Amino acid sequence: MTTTMSSPTIILIAGHWLGAWAWDEVLEHLKTDHSRAIAMTLPGLDGDDPERAAKTLDDQAAAILGVIAQHGNQPAFFVAHSGANAPVSLVIDRHPELVHRVVWVDSGPVATGSVFAPDLPEGLKELPLPSFDILAQQASLEGLSAEVLERFRARAVPEPGPVLRQPVELTNDARRKVQTTLVCCSIPGAQVLELARAGHAMFAExxxxxxxxxxxxxxxxxxxxSRPRDLAKAIHSAVSRTN
Known part of the structure; x- marks a missing residue:
């Protein structure tokens, strides 16, 4: 079935080490709202792909556009979590006309020239999920049970080195006109906006x-x-207010 403008697709894209499976609980709740939502696994995060460690941000952006093409090349809603911000920022820059709204989940748009891990050694082909002690120093694990952490560890796929080292090159100012929602979780929204106004590199865009x-x-x-039902409600709210 071809997606129409009256029922645009919601494309959910998880961050580093994660595939489409990360959205399973959110999708269950979104479907109760009769939303046309799908989750995708970015190139490089399919554990069955023998060439996944060589994938780049360009490969990931192309795959996102491929999903849109499968749904009639009609504008879609994007829900991007964490490190999915780099490939999604590329897509918005290259084809803003294909984006109804982007919902950043504890994430946000990146600035041109951004590199996630500029110091990552060239010889390192991939970055496995670190220990949770180390991860907790970088991102909040609040609300995650031992069972969830065990699943995270079991299903996580190492992040391709090229994805982490590639600079994000953006040229189209029209990307800044796209309707945007920030779903702020580990940092309150007011603080995010304050950091953005102060020019903090992570939030400047x-x-x-x-x-x-x-x-x-x-x-x-x-x-x-940690809050799948509430996240689904936030996504539905953002989608509903789109012009």
């Missing part, structure tokens, strides 16, 4: 957005597991 709203969803960095 937020200050350039022309159509922005903020939803606070206090929890850790993985709300699809």
């Amino acid at each position: 937020v200050a350039n957005l022309e159509d922005l709203d903020v939803i606070d969803l206090p929890t850790g960095h993985w709300p699809m597991w």
Whole structure:
């Protein structure tokens, strides 16, 4: 079936080490709202792909566009979590006309020239999920049970080195006009906006957005597991207010 403008597709894309499976609980709740939602696994994060460690941000952006093409090349809603912000920022820059709204989940748009891990050694082909002690120093694990952490560890796929080392090159100012929602979890929305106005490198691009709203969803960095029902409600709210 071809997606129509009256029922655009919601494409959910998880961050580093994660595939489409990360959204299973959120999808269950979204379907109760009769939303046309799908989750995708980015190239490089399919554990069965023998060439996955060589995938790049360009490969990931192309795959996202491929999903849109499968649904009639009609504008879609994007829900991007954490490190999915780099490939999604590329897609918005290259084809803003294909984006109804982007919902950043404890994430946000990146600035041109951004590199996630500029110091990652060239010889390192991939970055496995670190220990949870180390991960907790970088992102909040609040709300994640031992069972969830065990599943995270069991299903996580190492992040391809090229994805982490590739600079994000953006040239189209129209990306800043796309309707945007920040779902702020581990950092309150007011603080995110303050950091953006102060020019903090991680949030500076937020200050350039022309159509922005903020939803606070206090929890850790993985709300699809800690508060899946509430995250689905936040996504539905953002989609419903889109012009």
